[in-house]
Amino acid sequence: MARYRLHCIGASGNSYKLALYMNCAGLDWEPVGVDFAGGQMRDAGWRASTNAMGEVPVLEVDGQFMSQSGAILVWLAETTGKFAPAxxxxxxxxxxxxxxxxxxxxxxxxxxxxxxxxxxxxxxxxxxxxxxxxxxxxxxxxxxxxxxxxxxxxxxxxxxxxxxxxxxxxxxxxxxxxxxxxxxxxxxxxxxxALSGWKPPYELMPVGSDLRTAMRRPV
CATH class of the missing domain: 1.20.1050.10 (Glutathione S-transferase Yfyf (Class Pi); Chain A, domain 2)
Structure with a gap:
């Protein structure tokens, strides 16, 4: 199992920020699909265990679950030194x-x-x-x-x-x-x-609900 586990869906740009960062930084990470269209993020159990805010992305690291992409990017830069501002x-x-x-x-x-x-x-x-x-x-x-x-x-x-x-x-x-x-x-x-490790969103995160079809029908 990878050290960094990104709970995400391919259509989430906020998830893509972290996926792209980790891929370009060469970190050991993997995407974990979330069933957005099926209501997984509204499930009380998921919120209790993963993110009380009911959102993706969630970065799981060493048993800790972190949310909010901006805050996570700052944390990653500070802890890895990759792409950190001066x-x-x-x-x-x-x-x-x-x-x-x-x-x-x-x-x-x-x-x-x-x-x-x-x-x-x-x-x-x-x-x-x-x-x-x-x-x-x-x-x-x-x-x-x-x-x-x-x-x-x-x-x-x-x-x-x-x-x-x-x-x-x-x-x-x-x-x-x-x-x-x-x-x-x-x-x-x-x-x-042009950075090493760059990939487009759906290729980097081929997981979770496919909103391109799921959200066009009642759920």
Missing amino acids: DDQRFEALRWIMFDNHKFTNNHAMHRFQRSFMPEPVHPAILAFLRARSESSFAIVDKHLADRAFMLGEQPTIVDFSLAGYVYYPKEETGFDIATEFPALDAWRKRLA
């Missing part, structure tokens, strides 16, 4: 990770889920609202990346893995053509994809 970049790293969780990932993930994984079509006004918020977040990061290779400079850090959560899912799911609409973001995305 000491004088710690505040900047936290600033961008919080922005990612509150705006960049959150807006993109909500738009994608409402657009592609709901059993019934969502009102166009809801999608338009979420798309506008996503575009605003994308524009901020695109501008920031216009004159640097990675989020904190010339080397990738946990900040880059945090923001990478949802940018590699198919545009048919997300509704965004990043390559055309946000060139600096796309160039950064390609640099990250």
